[in-house]
Amino acid sequence: MxxxxxxxxxxxxxxxxxxxxxxxxxxxxxxxxxxxxxxxxxxxxxxxxxxPGAIDVHTHLDTQVDGMTTVDDFETGTAAAAAGGTTVVVDYAQQEPGTGLAQTLAAWLAKAQPRAVTDFGFHIALAEVNDSVLSEIPQMVDAGVTSFKISLEGVGERRIGDAAAVDFLQRVAAAGALPCVHAENGEVIDLLWRRLAAEGKSSAKYLPAARPPEVEAEAVARVIALADLARTPVYFTNLASAHAVEKVKIARDRGQSVYAETCPHYLILNSSRYEEADAVKYYTTPPLRPAWHQDILWKAMNSGDIQVIGSDHTAVNYAGQKDLGLDNCQQSPRGFAGVQERLAAINTAGIQAGRLTLHRMVDLLSTMPARLFGMFPRKGTLxxxxxxxxxxxxxxxxxxxxxxxxxxxxxxxxxxxxxxxxxxxxxxxxxxxxxxxxxxxxxxxxxxxxxxxxxxxx
Ligand SMILES: [Zn+2]
Missing domain, CATH: 2.30.40.10 (Urease, subunit C, domain 1)
Structure with a gap:
């Protein structure tokens, strides 16, 4: 043929x-x-x-988000990806507390293999960091899973503390994999939500007040220091603010191996959406920022301080899922869909608007994702x-x-x-x-x- x-x-x-x-x-x-x-x-x-086929290294297909099931499985999720120009997704296999990594990988393979329209890989998102979980990492790397994520803001036991983060960074890097971190300060976010709730302010309108850029930048700076101490690279998922970009840039200028991803919604939508009646549709973490942050994000993509644009595709319906959080947005599953729109949206907001070159767009949507996540040069170039x-x-x-x-x-x-x-x-x-x-x-x-x-x- x-x-x-x-x-x-x-x-x-x-x-x-x-x-x-x-x-x-x-x-x-x-x-x-x-x-x-x-x-x-x-x-x-x-x-x-x-x-080159676009590569989306940030999707959540057929998974639980804040206790609810996403409406896209691997068939509809990768069909949407394909229609939009994406030929590879690297999805987050979500470990549940007490479940081993091998079991998590097997579960995700069973979901994806019969259904995926595009090629696919997995990161594993850890729900907990302990010896049993960390000891499975080398075996996962041998199986082709070469990136792992923790969250510093996760709900309950999924929130990883600083000492566990250092262990995670070192064990992942030692196994030849890339440590990825969702960096926001969960404790401070809890405090801010509690204070807002006491005044009856729990809806998505108050997301910018509950999760301000400072809680993102603080966590990014802290993880950069921990990665420096641990002598490991680190990759930040879904960076949203100028404040966080500044921390990444300082570290990179110093020569530290710090990588960052942003998402189309941070480049195209802004926090004025939280003034709308259906604001909870745009509940994602970190939240959308005021529009001025976008200039800084585009600049960081041009300077190479942000290397990747991932969609963070999390397909949850408004009716029956998001709308459960109309009064209290934390009762809504976070995230929204975007795997199909990513290339056309960035082509429009980036190329058409004169903010990116075509080369940079290809780099951000395909080549750098392939390089950082172990797929280059098989994928990511022509x-x-x-x-x-x-x-x-x-x-x-x-x-x-x-x-x-x-x-x-x-x-x-x-x-x-x-x-x-x-x-x-x-x-x-x-x-x-x-x-x-x-x-x-x-x-x-x-x-x-x-x-x-x-x-x-x-
Ligand atoms: Zn995500």
Whole structure:
């Protein structure tokens, strides 16, 4: 099976040029001018961009969030991903207290393997840090799970303390994996919520007051100090504020291996949403920030201080899930959907608005996620020998982001009505078309589990 993609504009994190791409046995076998080999399929990509398949290293599929089940399983979640131009998701396998890591990985493989339309990998999000859990990490790394996460703000026992965080950083790094941290100060957030609740202020309107940027920046700075002490790299998930970016930048300027991810919603939506009647739709942690933070986030992406944009796709419905927290937002599951919208939204807010170059966009959505999470150069670029994972993007056909176009099962779209610049035309995974003009062509179970390489800081 060979496919010849003619006349496209190939765009990677480093280059842009017109070329033909020959795909053989699921891999890119040749890139060049006017390739004239015989192929079983020819695709004309004239006037279109050919980008490496986007990689989303932050999804929560078929899982429990704050005691509720997400409405997307691996079939609908990865179908939405594929339609939006994403060919790999790295999902958070969520350990439950008292459950081993091998058991957690087996559970996530059982959920994903029969259903995933795209290729997939897992991080494991730890619910607890103790000797039994830490001793399983090397075995997980051998199985291809090379990143682990803790949260400093988790509810109840999921909240990891400083000493446990140091143990976590050292044991994960020693095993050749990348430690990831959700950094907000949970104790201070509890205090602020208690004070607000005493005044009857528990709705999502008060999220900015309960989880201000300082509680994010404090936790980021603390973890940076702990990682420095532990002599390990650290990756911050979903960084949201200028205050936190400042801490990352100082550490990186000092030469410390600190990496950071942000999400489309922090770049596009802002805290004015919390003034709306259905504010709880936008309950996520950290919360959306005032719009001025966005300039700092875009600058940090251009300077390389933020390396990754992940969606934090958490599909929970408004009706019956989010709306349980209308009066008390902490009774709502946090997060919202975004795996399908990520590429088009960033192309619009970044490229169209002149805030990013195409190269930086590819780097943030594909190349750096592949490098940091052990998938490069098989994934994350367009090169001879790489998997033929690509998005053929039509920059001329605008569309509107909406619930109507979304393949997620979720009942609302956080970006409803946003005009998106261009559209994914064809999405190709290992040489097979898995989505065409927003419709899924790939089959459930067609995605492969990725055995990721040990972490090598990029
Ligand atoms: Zn998340």
């Amino acid at each position: 060979t496919t010849l993609i003619k006349n496209g504009t190939v765009i990677t994190a480093a280059d842009m040029y017109k070329a033909d791409i020959l795909v053989k046995n699921g891999m890119i076998s040749e890139i060049g001018k006017e390739i004239s080999k015989i192929a079983s399929e020819i695709i004309d990509a004239a006037d279109k961009w050919i980008l 090169a001879v020998g790489s998997d033929a994972d690509m998005v053929i993007y039509d920059p001329r056909t605008d569309h509107y982001l909406s619930k109507a176009m979304a393949l997620s099962r979720v009942d609302y779209c956080a970006y409803e009505g946003m005009r998106a610049y261009g559209s994914p035309w064809l999405v190709i995974q290992r040489g097979r078309v898995i989505a065409r003009e927003g419709k899924v062509m790939g089959r459930p179970g067609g995605g492969e589990f990725l055995i990721r390489a040990r972490a090598g800081a990029a």
